Amino acid sequence: MIPNVNYVTLLELVKSLQASELFVQLLMALPPERSVSELKTFADHALNEVSLTDIDFFLDLWQEIMKYKKEQQDEIDSVFAAEACRFLSDVGDEFSQSPKRFKPNNESGVLDSPGICIPGILFDCLQMMVSSIVSLKFKCCALANLAQMLFTTMLSETDYYLPIDLYLQKLAIVISVWNASSEQQSDEKCSVAKVKEAEKVVRSAHTASNYKLSNTTRIFGLQVFSELLHSWSLELKEATDLTAEYTYQRYRMIDCFVCFNKILSSYRSFPDLSEADKECAADVCQTITDFLENLSFPILEGKAILFAVAVIIIDERMDRYKEVCSVFASASSWASSTEEWISCIERNKVIFTEQNLVLKLIAAVMSEACLGSSNDKLKRIMAVTLDCFSELSVVDQNSILVHIISAYGPKGLCTRTGIPEDFQKELNLSFNCITQSEGDLTITKAASSVARVLLLHPEATLQKACHLAVVNLGAQKLLAEILKNLLAPSAKECSSSVTLGSLLIGCLKEAAWEKLTSDIEVTQFLDFLSSLMQPYESSCPLLCPNDVVKHFVLPHLMENYSNLELSLQILKRALHQDSGKQLTEQWIINTSPFPLVFSLCCLLDGFIKCWQEGSGEVHPPSIETRDLLIYVLEQICSLAEQVAAAFPETRSRSLLWLHRKTENLDWTVRLRLRSIYCGYFKNEVPSTLFEVCKLSDYEWSPLNISEYGQGTGLLAWMECCCSSADVMEEMISSLNVDQKNPDEINMFSKGFLIALVQVMPWCSQNEWKRLAYVVKKLLQKEYLHVPYTLEYVTVMPLLNLRPFACELQFSVLLLRAFQFLCSKSCSDWLPVQGWTYVAKLYSNSISDVLESVKSKCTLQETNEDQNANMAQECIFVFIQLFCHVLHITVMMPEGTTEPLYVLALKVLSQYEAQCMMDNSAIQSLTRANEKYFLQSIAEHMKNEEQRTTLLQKISKF
Numbered sequence: 008m009i010p011n012v013n014y015v016t017l018l019e020l021v022k023s024l025q026a027s028e029l030f031v032q033l034l035m036a037l038p039p040e041r042s043v044s045e046l047k048t049f050a051d052h053a054l055n056e057v058s059l060t061d062i063d064f065f066l067d068l069w070q071e072i073m074k075y076k077k078e079q080q081d082e083i084d085s086v087f088a089a090e091a092c093r094f095l096s097d098v099g100d101e102f103s104q105s106p107k108r109f110k111p112n113n114e115s116g117v118l119d120s121p122g123i124c125i126p127g128i129l130f131d132c133l134q135m136m137v138s139s140i141v142s143l144k145f146k147c148c149a150l151a152n153l154a155q156m157l158f159t160t161m162l163s164e165t166d167y168y169l170p171i172d173l174y175l176q177k178l179a180i181v182i183s184v185w186n187a188s189s190e191q192q193s194d195e196k197c198s199v200a201k202v203k204e205a206e207k208v209v210r211s212a213h214t215a216s217n218y219k220l221s222n223t224t225r226i227f228g229l230q231v232f233s234e235l236l237h238s239w240s241l242e243l244k245e246a247t248d249l250t251a252e253y254t255y256q257r258y259r260m261i262d263c264f265v266c267f268n269k270i271l272s273s274y275r276s277f278p279d280l281s282e283a284d285k286e287c288a289a290d291v292c293q294t295i296t297d298f299l300e301n302l303s304f305p306i307l308e309g310k311a312i313l314f315a316v317a318v319i320i321i322d323e324r325m326d327r328y329k330e331v332c333s334v335f336a337s338a339s340s341w342a343s344s345t346e347e348w349i350s351c352i353e354r355n356k357v358i359f360t361e362q363n364l365v366l367k368l369i370a371a372v373m374s375e376a377c378l379g380s381s382n383d384k385l386k387r388i389m390a391v392t393l394d395c396f397s398e399l400s401v402v403d404q405n406s407i408l409v410h411i412i413s414a415y416g417p418k419g420l421c422t423r424t425g426i427p428e429d430f431q432k433e434l435n436l437s438f439n440c441i442t443q444s445e446g447d448l449t450i451t452k453a454a455s456s457v458a459r460v461l462l463l464h465p466e467a468t469l470q471k472a473c474h475l476a477v478v479n480l481g482a483q484k485l486l487a488e489i490l491k492n493l494l495a496p497s498a499k500e501c502s503s504s505v506t507l508g509s510l511l512i513g514c515l516k517e518a519a520w521e522k523l524t525s526d527i528e529v530t531q532f533l534d535f536l537s538s539l540m541q542p543y544e545s546s547c548p549l550l551c552p553n554d555v556v557k558h559f560v561l562p563h564l565m566e567n568y569s570n571l572e573l574s575l576q577i578l579k580r581a582l583h584q585d586s587g588k589q590l591t592e593q594w595i596i597n598t599s600p601f602p603l604v605f606s607l608c609c610l611l612d613g614f615i616k617c618w619q620e621g622s623g624e625v626h627p628p629s630i631e632t633r634d635l636l637i638y639v640l641e642q643i644c645s646l647a648e649q650v651a652a653a654f655p656e657t658r659s660r661s662l663l664w665l666h667r668k669t670e671n672l673d674w675t676v677r678l679r680l681r682s683i684y685c686g687y688f689k690n691e692v693p694s695t696l697f698e699v700c701k702l703s704d705y706e707w708s709p710l711n712i713s714e715y716g717q718g719t720g721l722l723a724w725m726e727c728c729c730s731s732a733d734v735m736e737e738m739i740s741s742l743n744v745d746q747k748n749p750d751e752i753n754m755f756s757k758g759f760l761i762a763l764v765q766v767m768p769w770c771s772q773n774e775w776k777r778l779a780y781v782v783k784k785l786l787q788k789e790y791l792h793v794p795y796t797l798e799y800v801t802v803m804p805l806l807n808l809r810p811f812a813c814e815l816q817f818s819v820l821l822l823r824a825f826q827f828l829c830s831k832s833c834s835d836w837l838p839v840q841g842w843t844y845v846a847k848l849y850s851n852s853i854s855d856v857l858e859s860v861k862s863k864c865t866l867q868e869t870n871e872d873q874n875a876n877m878a879q880e881c882i883f884v885f886i887q888l889f890c891h892v893l894h895i896t897v898m899m900p901e902g903t904t905e906p907l908y909v910l911a912l913k914v915l916s917q918y919e920a921q922c923m924m925d926n927s928a929i930q931s932l933t934r935a936n937e938k939y940f941l942q943s944i945a946e947h948m949k950n951e952e953q954r955t956t957l958l959q960k961i962s963k964f
Contacts (some may be wrong), residue, residue: 033073035086050132057139074211147256159216171330179313197315336367363404417466467512476535487538552581553594600647633771657916696723721762729774755791799890829898842903850906878925885918
């Protein structure tokens with residue numbers, strides 16, 4: 008390669024400069040076969056007239072060969088290697104043998120054997136110069152090189168990988184030994200250069216070599232090693248037993264011997280070795296064991312060097328620096344100075360932003376807090392930990408948060424560190440940026456802003472989130488998504504007594520449940536809870552519906568009915584979470600639904616007391632809650648039916664238990680369980696029902712109930728109609744009334760009116776709608792006779808009222824019902840709230856009648872004449888409805904007529920709109936007469952304010 012330079016001169020130059028590392032780089036840049044031949048040439052040169060300098064350079068060169076890794080090649084090395092390959096392939100070998108140099112006899116034959124390799128050359132060369140090695144340092148180095156070469160060539164790529172703790176310790180010991188050695192004294196105890204060199208030493212001694220030896224070469228190396236160790240062992244042992252300071256080569260020798268001996272023990276069991284090879288390995292192993300007996304090994308004194316090494320590795324991003332970060336972050340106790348430890352992390356925050364490192368930093372924070380570190384130090388550690396945590400992905404933050412709650416409980420880091428002075432401010436800022444955003448805040452960004460305070464104090468943060476979800480209009484879904492984003496993916500991993508679910512439920516109770524003050528807040532709370540029960544992406548929900556029911560529903564299904572409506576709303580939301588799922592995937596499968604069915608039945612049974620005055624803390628249930636309770640009961644019954652079918656072995660026992668528990672409840676409550684009982688128990692109803700219905704004995708069973716005496720069949724029939732749509736249809740179809748018998752029709756109609764009055768006040772909204780449907784159906788079938796009187800007709804209208812007969816008859820029927828209800832015999836049935844409620848029921852029904860009349864008018868619009876006639880008929884109907892409404896209003900107790908007043912205004916508005924469509928010739932005269940009539944009716948209103956408003960509205964017509 009350099010033909011104008013004498014080869015002897017070149018070798019002597021690198022030797023005098025002690026440029027072994029550079030010479031190895033030059034060798035390794037050459038093609039493999041060429042580097043072997045060049046090393047042979049160097050060996051020949053070194054073996055001629057061996058001097059101490061030759062030995063020193065040879066042993067140093069050997070170490071550099073073992074330290075060299077192909078990954079070390081830089082761009083210049085690569086370019087040189089490419090050029091060398093090209094030049095050598097074109098020109099051939101330009102180097103000549105050293106002139107006039109003595110070539111020794113090659114007794115071992117290794118150098119001339121086929122398949123020659125670099126380790127074989129080194130083994131042979133060492134054997135040749137043994138007689139010249141007299142220095143203790145060279146003997147230690149020679150044996151260390153031999154042991155290391157043999158050991159590392161036996162390793163695979165993954166074998167004997169040093170744990171990071173041991174790796175750091177070895178680096179520190181190497182540097183300590185260098186510092187203690189008279190030849191390595193330096194003002195700087197631990198520098199970047201020293202650490203880099205120590206890295207090469209330790210890495211080369213404990214990772215697989217670039218070379219793999221043939222059995223022949225390995226056995227030759229073992230023989231050389233065995234001979235030298237036997238020859239030098241006594242001298243070396245006596246030297247190492249001295250109390251003098253350890254030299255670096257002595258340390259290397261002992262360290263290499265320990266590693267080599269471990270692998271030799273397993274090497275002897277290799278099946279492909281000959282008995283001679285095994286015997287050789289066993290002999291070497293025993294020789295090393297004997298040599299190491301009673302030898303002391305260098306021990307690292309103090310932690311200063313260890314800490315300094317770790318800091319340099321992290322600062323300079325040296326080999327295995329990420330693993331060093333893991334050890335470094337675990338605790339500050341091994342650091343020589345907590346101040347320096349914190350400073351190092353602050354300088355290198357970017358490489359500490361990994362999940363496992365942040366967890367270790369958190370553990371260190373908690374440890375420092377226990378040790379009573381100063382507030383300033385604690386603040387700095389906390390600050391850098393939070394900064395690293397903030398830079399993590401949401402997924403990693405999620406795992407850490409779940410771990411913190413499991414490990415330290417609801418107060419998180421504040422469990423030991425105490426609540427920071429500015430925590431409340433930071434908490435408010437975190438949520439303000441969410442609740443005051445313009446909608447451009449992504450879930451990820453929002454979650455990051457909350458994660459920091461959530462790590463500090465999970466309980467306080469969750470309470471704040473729950474509170475804001477209720478009081479900030481529209482914030483509930485965003486906050487739920489943020490919490491699910493941060494906590495849901497790993498919620499199932501939370502295995503401590505304080506689980507995420509229980510913590511969140513506790514926060515919901517304290518910050519929201521007990522502080523709901525308006526319907527809007529209730530709605531937001533329910534939406535927030537529903538969102539938390541929904542799965543997040545592919546993970547489990549943050550709140551299991553089963554846990555929500557356990558804490559927010561079951562405790563409130565009590566006799567005092569506290570929070571009953573809200574609890575039922577929550578139960579309804581929980582049931583909706585499983586809609587569309589298989590039974591096995593539903594939360595109800597994890598608990599028996601039958602006790603819940605029984606509890607709901609008991610609540611429904613108590614609604615008979617809804618108009619009784621409460622005493623003390625016990626208040627009767629609100630009738631408005633009845634529909635919700637019935638809906639929830641139906642849903643649970645449907646699920647119970649599925650559960651019973653899925654587990655036939657326990658079905659009979661479960662149904663028998665439920666039937667026995669509900670025996671003392673009202674029969675109307677038990678009738679609602681017919682879907683569950685189907686095929687097991689008959690529908691039990693009062694025996695008087697069979698007097699008005701033709702029912703199957705196979706499905707229906709009579710009960711003798713004292714409250715249902717003679718003549719109460721229609722009452723029982725009407726209560727059955729209220730229970731469900733399918734029972735209602737069955738009751739209508741099985742009704743036993745002789746339409747050809749006028750007396751029977753007349754008696755049925757009177758009895759129907761009386762039963763209607765008895766049932767109406769205790770009907771829920773849906774039950775009343777069902778009864779209204781029954782009335783209209785019976786009117787259409789002409790089972791029900793409701794004569795229309797002319798008490799509010801001044802002149803006979805020449806109109807076709809047949810299309811509106813059902814609406815008018817229904818209105819008159821309700822008027823007659825209220826005449827009964829407001830009579831002296833019934834006036835004490837209801838409290839003020841009860842009268843207001845029946846007024847709402849009536850208002851809803853008449854509102855439906857108004858819509859029906861309006862729709863019929865619209866359908867009849869075919870030409871102007873018919874439209875005009877139909878408009879007059881609609882106007883007549885609206886006037887009649889207005890009269891009926893005011894008639895009832897006048898009969899009702901004071902303070903209960905607000906719904907009727909609103910209804911009257913609505914009727915007048917419909918009347919006004921219809922008048923505008925009337926284009927008859929005498930419509931002006933007609934309107935004037937109607938206006939006078941309406942004013943005369945409105946004059947009867949008791950409430951002066953309401954009367955004045957109605958008269959003002961009429962006066963504008």
